[in-house]
Amino acid sequence: MKSYDVVAIGELLIDFTENGLSEQGNPLLEANPGGAPCNVLAMLAKLGRRTAFIGKVGNDQFGRQLKEAVEEAGIDTRALRMDDTVHTTLAFVHKKPDGDRDFSFYRNPGADIMLRADEVDEELIAASRVFHFGSLSLTHPEVREATHRAVELARRHGCMISFDPNLRPPLWSTLDEAKEQIAWGLEQCDVLKISDNEIQWFTGKDDFDEGIAFLQSKYGIPLILLSKGKDGSSAYYKRMRIDAAPFLQDNTIETTGAGDTFCACVLNFLLDHDLKDLHGRELEEMLTFANAAASLITTRKGALRVMPTREEVKKLLCSRKSIGDYLT
Numbered sequence: 001m002k003s004y005d006v007v008a009i010g011e012l013l014i015d016f017t018e019n020g021l022s023e024q025g026n027p028l029l030e031a032n033p034g035g036a037p038c039n040v041l042a043m044l045a046k047l048g049r050r051t052a053f054i055g056k057v058g059n060d061q062f063g064r065q066l067k068e069a070v071e072e073a074g075i076d077t078r079a080l081r082m083d084d085t086v087h088t089t090l091a092f093v094h095k096k097p098d099g100d101r102d103f104s105f106y107r108n109p110g111a112d113i114m115l116r117a118d119e120v121d122e123e124l125i126a127a128s129r130v131f132h133f134g135s136l137s138l139t140h141p142e143v144r145e146a147t148h149r150a151v152e153l154a155r156r157h158g159c160m161i162s163f164d165p166n167l168r169p170p171l172w173s174t175l176d177e178a179k180e181q182i183a184w185g186l187e188q189c190d191v192l193k194i195s196d197n198e199i200q201w202f203t204g205k206d207d208f209d210e211g212i213a214f215l216q217s218k219y220g221i222p223l224i225l226l227s228k229g230k231d232g233s234s235a236y237y238k239r240m241r242i243d244a245a246p247f248l249q250d251n252t253i254e255t256t257g258a259g260d261t262f263c264a265c266v267l268n269f270l271l272d273h274d275l276k277d278l279h280g281r282e283l284e285e286m287l288t289f290a291n292a293a294a295s296l297i298t299t300r301k302g303a304l305r306v307m308p309t310r311e312e313v314k315k316l317l318c319s320r321k322s323i324g325d326y327l328t
Helices: 036-046 061-072 122-126 141-156 175-188 196-203 208-219 258-270 280-297 310-320
Strands: 004-009 013-021 027-034 051-058 075-083 090-095 101-106 128-134 160-164 191-195 223-227 233-237 240-244
Touching: 004 036, 004 122, 004 141, 013 061, 027 036, 027 061, 036 051, 036 061, 036 075, 036 128, 036 258, 051 061, 051 122, 061 075, 075 122, 122 128, 122 141, 128 141, 128 258, 141 160, 141 175, 160 175, 160 258, 175 196, 175 208, 191 196, 191 258, 196 208, 196 223, 208 223, 208 233, 223 258, 223 280, 233 280, 240 280, 258 280, 280 310
Parallel strands: 004 051, 004 128, 013 090, 051 075, 128 160, 160 191, 191 223
Antiparallel strands: 013 027, 090 101, 223 233, 233 240
């Protein structure tokens, strides 16, 4: 028996998001806790899973705010390091008219990229059923080495390994380097969550099926989840492709955290099912629940502190489906 369901490594930062204008007409920015790995863990915690985070923040005002927020979300922070010399990473999120986002990062350096391999908690990883990571912890040498060490330990201790590229071009010195490091992540994972624009960028193929087939052939990933925003999502497993429709919201504010919420719901489902023996109906159920949860987060500002509950997701499902469908 393992003590944790999911342990994740990666970035934990402050997302400054727009929240109206001042009396002088200047934009007001809200300091939201952010970082994809902890967003995933926060949603899993809402679903009753035991989670823990490995990472680093500055021993400053924002770092202490983040530690408090993560703990309030029910995530174990015993492996969260506080750096006395480097400040917490900051991201400024600029919302586009369609709800998508542009990012400006203050991370040169930021505390999250200073995590070292010798600071990775092996006992914590050994105690987890699933290990999750993204590409932002592969952008710089020290944190890259720490991530490589963590993945090696996860494999050694029999964890299911989940990877979300979560491409952020401004954080890479070149996109060729990004492609090289993301390829390494693809070689490690059992479960891949990838977005429509990422699959097209990485494979150079406009057709999603062709792009996924390339990944399956080259990397042998057992389960690939493709998120397509307003077009829903797909699961590729063995020779199957299962599609699920989106849950479009009239009151969508922004898309921050939608992919992370989706990813968390997938991992939550897999914790109760055998990755080696999934069926089409199960995959459809999994995607439908994940799509519904992701749609709810688009109606809220921020992500980590406002993840939907299981009951909220079920209520949305009941409003769109026959009562009793997809209520796992």
